[in-house]
Amino acid sequence: MSNKLLLRRAAVLGAGVMGAQIAAHLTNAGVDTVLFDLPTKEGDPNGVVTKAIANLAKLSPAPLADKALAERIVAANYETGLELLKDCDLIIEAIAERMDWKQDLYKKIAPFVPAHTVLASNTSGLGINKLAEVLPEEMRHRFCGVHFFNPPRYMHLAELIPARTTDAAVLESLEAFLTTTLGKGVVYAKDTPNFIGNRIGVFSMLAAMHHTEQFGLGFDTVDALTGPAVGRPKSATYRTADVVGLDTMAHVIKTMADTLPEDPWHQYFQAPKWLAALIEKGALGQKTGAGFYTKKGKDILVLDLKAQDFRVSAGELDADVATLLKEKDPAKKFAALRASENPQAKFLWACFRDTFHYSAYHLEAIADTARDVDFAIRWGYGWSLGPFETWQAAGWKQVAEWIADDIVKDLAMSNAPLPDWVFDGRDGVHGTAGSYSPGRNAMVPRSGNPVYARQRFPDALVGEKFSQGRTVYENDGVRMWVDEGDDIAVVSFKTKLHTVNDHVLNGLQEAIAIAERDFRGLVIWQPKEPFSAGADLSGALGLLQAGDVKGFEAMVANFQKTSQRIKYAQVPVVAAVRGLALGGGCEFQMHAAKTVLALESYIGLVEAGVGLLPAGGGLKELAVRASEAAGPGGDVFAQLKTAFESVAMGKVSTSAFEARSLKLARESDVVVFNAFELLHVARQQARALSESGYRPPLPARRIQVAGDVGIATFKMMLVNMLEGRFISPHDYEIASRIATVLCGGEVDRGTLVDEEWLIRLEREHFVALAQMPKTQERIGHMLKTGKPLRN
Template sequence: MTNVSNFIVRKVAVLGAGVMGAQIAAHCVNARVPVVLFDLPAKEGPKDGIVLRAIENLKKLNPAPLGNAADAALIQAANYDDHLALLQECDIVIEAIAERMDWKHDLYGKVAPHLAPHAIFATNTSGLSINELAEGFSDELKARFCGVHFFNPPRYMPLVELIPTRTTQPDILDRLEGFMTTTLGKGVVRAKDTPNFIANRVGIFGILAIIHEAGKFGLTSDVVDDLTGARLGRAKSATFRTADVVGLDTVAHVIKTQRESLPDDPFQTVYATPPALEKLIAAGNLGQKTGAGFFRKAGKEIQRFDFATGEYVASGAKGDESVVKLLKEKDVAKRMAALRASDHPQAQFLWAIFRDAFHYAALHLESIADSARDIDFAMRWGYGWTTGPFEIWQSAGWQQVAQWVKEDIDAGRALCAAPLPAWVFDGRAGVHGNEGSWSAARQGNVPRNDLPVYRRQAFRAPLVGESGPLADAKTAGVTVFEDDAVRIWHQHDEVLVLSIKTKMHVIGPAVIDGLNKAIAEAERNYQGLVIWNTDAADGGAFSAGADLQAVLPLFMSGGVEAIGPVVHDLQQAYLAMKYAQVPVVAAVSGLALGGGCELLLHAAKRVAALESYIGLVEVGVGLVPAGGGLKEAALRAAKDAKGNDLLQFLKDNFINAAMANVSKSAYEAQKMGYLAADDVIVFNPYELLNVARSEARALHAAGYRPPLRRQVPVAGRYGIATIMAQLVNMRDGGFISEHDYTLGSMIAEIVCGGDVMPGSLVDEQWLLDLERKAFVTLLNHPKTQERIMGMMQTGKPVRN
């Protein structure tokens, strides 16, 4: 067996071109892993027709499975009649056909003789027994077989559960964990071979418990979803909407698996399919895929399925304000105590679903997971919880909550009478700590997996109860400078890090000052500077742009004249970054909009997570980019044109800024010019800082010098006139408003270099001056002021 850290995956095969199989193949292509997608030979037309249709369908799905839709062509189509020999080339083979044990066994018999002797063979089953699936295999193949359960949609959901058989070789799982973590960007949890594994076992129970408790307390689906979504730190789709998105037939199948496979489970009565779910499925209302489920859209109205009448009625009811106020309490212990003490039915419902989750997780920890950590991460990565059930319990005061749960069980208020396990009451303060997480099966704490792949993560996914140098990126390393806006620090090495601390990492005067300080410090004492934010791996923005709130007082007191110097300072800070004597690397993840996009454009290099959404969006608030974004567009066009017609190379840059287009992935950002072709795209956001620091060191080691300042040719008045003609047509045709026309004409003037002769040479400051002049002028425009106020009040762009 080769060393785990040297496991090279040259090609992957996916067996089954259904929704999951095709999307797993698509995500492999996203990661630049060659993939061959198999299915049955078509009875009519080309034999690969089933797969070819599935590949074509990938381009239409939303959310998009592919970072770049054109990459669908990179998936190799195959059928089981003609192409089994291709399996010899594959290092990993993933089966993803329908959840039928007999169908899977038939397929295994067909493909097993063609697998390469070293290949890992895995099934993407969502709940069938991995050991039963391996029956009939040779001992040699059994050792290379395991479960690898992706969550839907595979590109976006972090969780992958790895499930060994009794005879799977440990290093098979180690190799897969490394590949899934770094190459595909996943959060890996190892599950035991029990029905529905960890996330669906706990998650489906949670949905059933919520439905049960909602009926008990007389709550409707819209109120339940308002209370059990973002307000609880869970997915916005909450409970009933999540079921609609997953598919009610799929939910029913998982419930059936749980009911039939777990006859002795103390919660067996909860595993009954809810009558409302049965009614909806019988009517063919399977959720989002059929247009109706627990909710449906009727015109512009969202309606809910009424459990009592079986009819659809108006939806939109919210949680009671008094209960919502309790949920806003930041202290988890106080929040939990308030919910339990309240006599409001909605608060009692919320305490009940927390109690049920704690009761279930504690009772089943020993049988379904190696440690409490696996359950918490499974719910975070697979179901979108910000904190797992054990983390919530530990934060709320372990022993007090345990006592409350016991009281409810003893009083018959819980969903089953089974007592909490003895270990719950052994005086512990929780299940997570620096020595590891509690394993009921081992009756001790289990440390985190120390595979080489995790050395790439400067800060691993944190858990409540852990502390120490690698637990909190906000305080790790050595702080060089810190205020309310930024922290400048390092990890005892030669690369300086700038972390922005403002909300959504917006950029105001204090952040500009911090950037200047970081550049000066890096030039004095370090090999490079990395701009990285501590919540980059948890869905945080790189930067949502300029801090309009911070400059509003300046505008109110001094008018537009007071704003000009602030814009100038921003522009000069970005130029200082571009021409710094050490490389500045932007570690980008999530939103990078407006001034945030301009920040990364001025870096020497960018390391971007696949899920990076980048664009110049200033027109949404009635402004034009003024931090050098349009200047960089003009420079890009001049570089790409190489003496040819500049306008052809400006066109897309102009459209992207004028239409406020935002990339839907890092790959799309490359096509739009916001990322360079040689910028690095990282799949696991927890590896972003490590890769960015490595890039900074590599640039330094290669003798980094900043670019030379040079003049560039611009399209001039000829380019402006050409673009204006198109804008007039769009305005007169009603496609854009009068103010959009004004903004478009200003953007055209800047990217074309102003009213100068075509081909005139200008420097960066000339283009920056044009940006600043347009920005300041627009601030006085009433339509722009309407857009700014609208955005600040509602968070949505005003089209006027």
């Protein structure tokens, strides 16, 4: 059996929130998917599923990368649709968390499941071996658990839980499918209650709840302490509980209490009194409008236990604690936390200590290596470092001593001893040789599954180092590098948020010249998101305020020259985009021979928001594409409408697919689901273009434009918006100029122009707008607040 899952069709059983979203993400990935649920009592027997599919469009964040994909999901029910399972190569069961219901369903579907099909249960904590017991003998080697985190499109983690009978080849092929096709980070978990992510993640929330009471802190203060201040998501502890649902949270805690009677921390596996009281009142968090938090008008209120009422949420960090948390050296930070008498610092040390203690104590039982625990918490709970990484970074031996000391003094939540391996002289659990496995008592390297050869820079753990390649060229704006023996070079920006300044522009031009001479292709790729937040506004504003219009105009001309250099390079330049690609960042990828987009690419020409129009060749490129799409003598205006709206409204795509429909990406651009595979795919695209005898496009010298009639038609739309007060007079000014450039200026409809003509128009209107006081106000406001000003 090869390690390839040939997936023509998949089925998802259960059209609840999770099942429907898993079906949506399979469909995003181009997998033909059937979604099943119970038959409806009357009318269309697939009514339950049809309703669930319609509901996908209402969810936020959106489960579908393109709303039109909803109609691709096939609706079915367990009475009349089971024959459809005979064409499925993968079946994911995602019904309610009840052992008896799941087992009954398996018995029902077994006669329809083909001999090669993989069956996986998306359970968040039920026993996989127990579930497997009801399966016919010949199905057991193709059954396992796969636990997606919610929401499945965005959460990187997928836990893979083998049963004792699962075939290793089945797991390996499923892992490869989850990684490349669905873009997941896969962690293998042992068959223990709640697996890894929720076992450690929910415990860390219970510890925070316990210490909230112990140190008498407000819920909003705890959220301020357990959010971005310690490298965790903004939703922190109590906001997360509100989002998950307090009833769901209580259910998970009860599952821990029922299934882990021997756990030394068992006494804490109960919902605190105030959590139970909220649930009894029907305050279940976000879905009911109130939980720990509620909204009143524009104010966010938080529950105050002493007053038994809601008060305005302040959530202030104590100034001393805030300073302490800014310390860059983790060892100094933890020493200060432990030594402090401040209740907020004591709270934080206690939470870290108990989570470290719990993770080390249970590591051998729940996971193969420490790496699995750290990745599960990072990818499933959004922490910037997992518990073991945090401990290792803070100084393994010293922190271990402190924990042991607190256990002896009865300060820790449990007096269970730390395992012996913690004190065997080690300095941590991660290193260049791999990560520690207590079960094997060895450092275990990363997985040898061939799918990981596609990740040049996998998500690195503390203590791991990956070669950065050989530097070919570097200036203050960019670094161009290559891997030994490779003929495709890579260029990355060094600026903050990868914004574009003169150093970046000149560096890119130099990198292209080197690539033409010494390499077969060039990839523009950033080691971290975003791809690029656009032009460096502060530099531009400086030139304007100094009255240096010539310098400003030269900068714009250099921007356009760089875009054209990308487009007409003698070797293919491929842009590898993930995260934000705004303004100039969007324009660079528009000029590349090809763009490879991560699914989560948020692309937009947003210059209107700062009172400008795109002038890095973006409008020129949209006009060229409209002319090509219309064909000789065709209707160019019709081709420009979407592009005009995208630019004038400063729209940003919410996915790579949407970037195509906004006309900011091409139909031929490639979409990649796993951001860690982006560089690999971009290099392969550059190599394929080179191998097929790449030549840049011929200069566009006969571009048909919409001209004065096009401009007049766009202005009519704008006048209506101005009169209805949907836009300000300055918005009208900007949008009119965008229309003028897109339509090729005040010339007759159907006039043929060249690229130089359009580039000059872009530059003239850009410089004119930039000198207007209202535009300079907008730029200043954006630099100060990060938000657009509508003046």
